[in-house]
Amino acid sequence: MTPVMEVSALTTIAFWAASAMTLGFAAIVVTQRDVFRAAIALAGSFLGVGILYFVLSAEFVGVVQILVYVGAISVLMAFAVMFIQDIASGSRPAQGRLVGVAAAVLVFAALAFTAYNTEWSSQNELSPDAVVALTEGYYEVGEGDDIRVELTEPAGDNDVVVANGGAFVESTGAVGVLLVREYMLAFEIIGLLLVAALIGGLLLMRNPPSSNKTEKGDASV
Amino acid sequence: MTAHDYWVLSPAIAMALLALVTVSVDLVTRSMAKVSTVAFLGLSAPLILTLNLWFGWFGDPATAREATGVADLGSALFGTVETDRFALFFDFLLLTVTAGTILASAKYIASERMKDYGGEFVSLVLLSVTGMIVLVSATELITIYVALELTALPVVALAAIHRSKQGVESGTKFFVLSAISSAILLYGFAYIYGFTGSTNLAVIMERLTVLPNDAGVPFGSYAVLLAVIMIVAGFGFKMAVVPWQMWVPDVYQGAPTPVVAFLSVASKAAAFAVIMRIMYVAFGDPALMQDWSGLFAILAAVTMTLGNTLALSQSNIKRLLGYSTIAQAGYILVGVASVPANQVGATFAGAGPQGVMYYLAGYAFTNLAVFFAVIAITSRTNDDSIEGLNGLLKRSPLLAGVLVFGLLSLLGMPPTVGFMAKVVVFGSAINANLTWLAVVGVVNTVIAAYYYLRVIRAIVFEDAEDETKFSADKPVLVAAGVAAIGAGVFGLAPFLLLEFAEQALSILPAIVTGL
Numbered sequence: 001m002t003p004v005m006e007v008s009a010l011t012t013i014a015f016w017a018a019s020a021m022t023l024g025f026a027a028i029v030v031t032q033r034d035v036f037r038a039a040i041a042l043a044g045s046f047l048g049v050g051i052l053y054f055v056l057s058a059e060f061v062g063v064v065q066i067l068v069y070v071g072a073i074s075v076l077m078a079f080a081v082m083f084i085q086d087i088a089s090g091s092r093p094a095q096g097r098l099v100g101v102a103a104a105v106l107v108f109a110a111l112a113f114t115a116y117n118t119e120w121s122s123q124n125e126l127s128p129d130a131v132v133a134l135t136e137g138y139y140e141v142g143e144g145d146d147i148r149v150e151l152t153e154p155a156g157d158n159d160v161v162v163a164n165g166g167a168f169v170e171s172t173g174a175v176g177v178l179l180v181r182e183y184m185l186a187f188e189i190i191g192l193l194l195v196a197a198l199i200g201g202l203l204l205m206r207n208p209p210s211s212n213k214t215e216k217g218d219a220s221v
Numbered sequence: 222m223t224a225h226d227y228w229v230l231s232p233a234i235a236m237a238l239l240a241l242v243t244v245s246v247d248l249v250t251r252s253m254a255k256v257s258t259v260a261f262l263g264l265s266a267p268l269i270l271t272l273n274l275w276f277g278w279f280g281d282p283a284t285a286r287e288a289t290g291v292a293d294l295g296s297a298l299f300g301t302v303e304t305d306r307f308a309l310f311f312d313f314l315l316l317t318v319t320a321g322t323i324l325a326s327a328k329y330i331a332s333e334r335m336k337d338y339g340g341e342f343v344s345l346v347l348l349s350v351t352g353m354i355v356l357v358s359a360t361e362l363i364t365i366y367v368a369l370e371l372t373a374l375p376v377v378a379l380a381a382i383h384r385s386k387q388g389v390e391s392g393t394k395f396f397v398l399s400a401i402s403s404a405i406l407l408y409g410f411a412y413i414y415g416f417t418g419s420t421n422l423a424v425i426m427e428r429l430t431v432l433p434n435d436a437g438v439p440f441g442s443y444a445v446l447l448a449v450i451m452i453v454a455g456f457g458f459k460m461a462v463v464p465w466q467m468w469v470p471d472v473y474q475g476a477p478t479p480v481v482a483f484l485s486v487a488s489k490a491a492a493f494a495v496i497m498r499i500m501y502v503a504f505g506d507p508a509l510m511q512d513w514s515g516l517f518a519i520l521a522a523v524t525m526t527l528g529n530t531l532a533l534s535q536s537n538i539k540r541l542l543g544y545s546t547i548a549q550a551g552y553i554l555v556g557v558a559s560v561p562a563n564q565v566g567a568t569f570a571g572a573g574p575q576g577v578m579y580y581l582a583g584y585a586f587t588n589l590a591v592f593f594a595v596i597a598i599t600s601r602t603n604d605d606s607i608e609g610l611n612g613l614l615k616r617s618p619l620l621a622g623v624l625v626f627g628l629l630s631l632l633g634m635p636p637t638v639g640f641m642a643k644v645v646v647f648g649s650a651i652n653a654n655l656t657w658l659a660v661v662g663v664v665n666t667v668i669a670a671y672y673y674l675r676v677i678r679a680i681v682f683e684d685a686e687d688e689t690k691f692s693a694d695k696p697v698l699v700a701a702g703v704a705a706i707g708a709g710v711f712g713l714a715p716f717l718l719l720e721f722a723e724q725a726l727s728i729l730p731a732i733v734t735g736l
Contacts, residue, residue: 035617047705058384110447111447113445114412114443114445114446114447115444117435117443118416118442118444119432119433119435119442120415120416120444122643181299182298182299182301183297183301183363183364184222184299184301185230185298185301185302185355185359185364186363186364186366186367186368187303189352189355189364189367189368189371190367190370192237192240192348192351192352193370193374195240195241195348196345196348196349196371196374196375196378197374199244199341199344199345199348199375199378200341200345200374200375200377200378200379201339201378203338203341203342203345204378204381204382204384204392205376206337206338
């Protein structure tokens with residue numbers, strides 16, 4: 001098996017640095033008693049994941065990760081933490097720490113074992129030409145049902161030529177096209193999901209009726 | 222989107238629109254009676270569209286029927302959904318459950334503390350059903366995942382709708398566990414995608430047969446093994462299967478009973494539908510089938526036994542029913558484990574999946590009858606302990622009759638649908654060389670008899686403290702009655718449903734062509 005891409009030294013360094021950053025901050029999140037500091041550390045961990053996406057040539061996902069998670073979600077969490085009154089006392093030390101550690105180690109072992117003992121298809125399925133096409137772009141030549149892919153722009157001008165950036169070069173465009181083509185239904189359902197979240201949120205955020213306080217259980221339903 | 226895509230998605234689109242219309246009706250009229258009426262009558266739109274897809278009356282399906290004899294439109298939207306007969310079977314089931322739920326909650330949403338939020342309540346139920354309708358016809362992992370979220374999120378709000386301590390606890394528990402199970406599920410999907418390079422179920426199947434196999438490893442590769450375990454775990458939460466059952470009793474006790482009735486039937490049916498589709502379409506290779514059959518057999522045995530054992534000591538009727546639904550999920554899993562690949566002799570190859578569909582439909586009617594009767598009773602007595610049911614036979618004979626009939630069906634007494642369903646499912650297990658599992662199932666039925674009969678004893682033989690008679694509100698009574706009649710009819714004439722299920726099955730390719 002030959003690797004798909006020659007991995008440059010710089011990529012390797014970036015990968016390990018981003019991984020260390022992600023895991024280090026995640027460890028702080030878990031161990032830190034102060035909820036606010038934990039929230040800040042979580043933002044750091046999110047940033048590390050964002051960098052990992054860049055290392056994997058998925059710029060669009062990386063940018064979204066940073067905008068949404070590092071930017072919006074972290075700020076939201078900071079606000080939520082500030083609204084909690086007992087912030088100074090910090091969170092209670094987690095119970096069953098040993099069980100938690102054991103479970104984490106087990107899950108890691110299972111995932112790592114699987115990752116190492118599997119012959120991943122991407123390692124042997126892509127031809128070198130396909131890799132070049134995906135990373136450096138390609139040209140669609142021909143018309144109708146007769147379309148072939150060329151790596152260099154053909155000299156003749158009889159065929160219709162469409163220049164394509166390649167998935168890794170122009171991941172933003174590729175994601176956009178996928179969203180309104182293959183994954184259009186999922187995209188639409190997310191719209192409904194937001195409606196449901198909105199209605200549900202309004203329902204739960206209403207002022208509680210005063211009769212609620214005296215009621216014993218929900219047996220009356 | 223082409224016209225074809227719209228036809229394939231028409232039931233889901235109609236359902237989504239109905240959800241939006243319902244919430245608008247509430248906004249304009251503020252009348253809960255109107256909200257219930259609009260929602261109930263509005264269900265006829267998705268129903269007609271589903272019938273149209275099945276029979277091919279008009280539009281695109283009619284042309285499809287002309288061409289092939291079957292009104293099967295095939296896949297749409299780049300192979301992300303396929304409204305085949307398997308999906309339509311579950312569409313019918315879901316629509317029936319929804320109609321019952323809306324009928325049974327008509328009085329509830331008009332009550333003093335709910336009347337300002339009734340439109341939202343119904344709308345959330347309908348949005349969840351929209352998710353389920355897409356879920357049962359989705360043939361692609363990302364669509365499956367997003368649809369699954371749409372089914373779960375409205376239920377979170379519905380479970381916590383009362384904002385009492387119990388309500389918030391049940392909502393939070395459901396939300397957190399649902400998020401964790403989604404994460405596990407996504408991890409499984411990611412491994413499958415990483416291994417096969419596709420999220421389309423049919424393509425996954427193709428690639429799995431071509432890709433190199435590790436001899437001796439179940440599923441031919443560790444990645445697929447782990448992925449299948451994670452996918453089953455993720456859906457195990459929705460199916461309320463041990464060991465992902467701990468949310469069930471708390472949510473059942475804390476959430477409003479109409480929500481629980483909906484949850485216990487609709488989400489379970491949708492989850493079983495999608496897990497069967499994933500298993501048969503993506504992992505439907507006979508060799509793989511035998512591997513996951515073993516996994517489901519173990520899950521089935523553990524789920525039945527634990528659900529029944531824990532139900533023995535319950536004193537709250539809703540908690541007891543919670544554990545009972547866990548046990549029922551175990552029985553249904555027996556049918557999932559009975560795969561065609563293990564078939565002994567020349568019996569019908571699709572008996573296992575067919576049994577699952579028959580059991581799910583029968584269970585839906587039975588469980589709805591039980592829950593609607595409980596709604597009708599507790600809304601009058603304000604007591605959901607089992608003692609609260611004492612002497613019910615004298616106080617409200619009709620409701621007592623429905624409840625006793627439903628419990629006998631859950632228990633599996635002939636001639637109810639519960640009995641026939643158990644016969645079909647356990648029979649399919651024996652045919653699929655899983656005799657031990659059938660024996661475990663029968664033993665469990667005996668254990669379950671104890672706690673179901675305990676409730677029946679309270680209803681029939683105990684004396685009530687308060688002897689005042691009461692009758693139920695009309696809509697709930699109608700819903701409970703119809704559900705009970707359904708359970709009776711399909712028990713006496715099982716071939717009605719079995720034939721329907723068999724037609725729906727012929728679409729699952731692995732069963733017909735793989736063997």
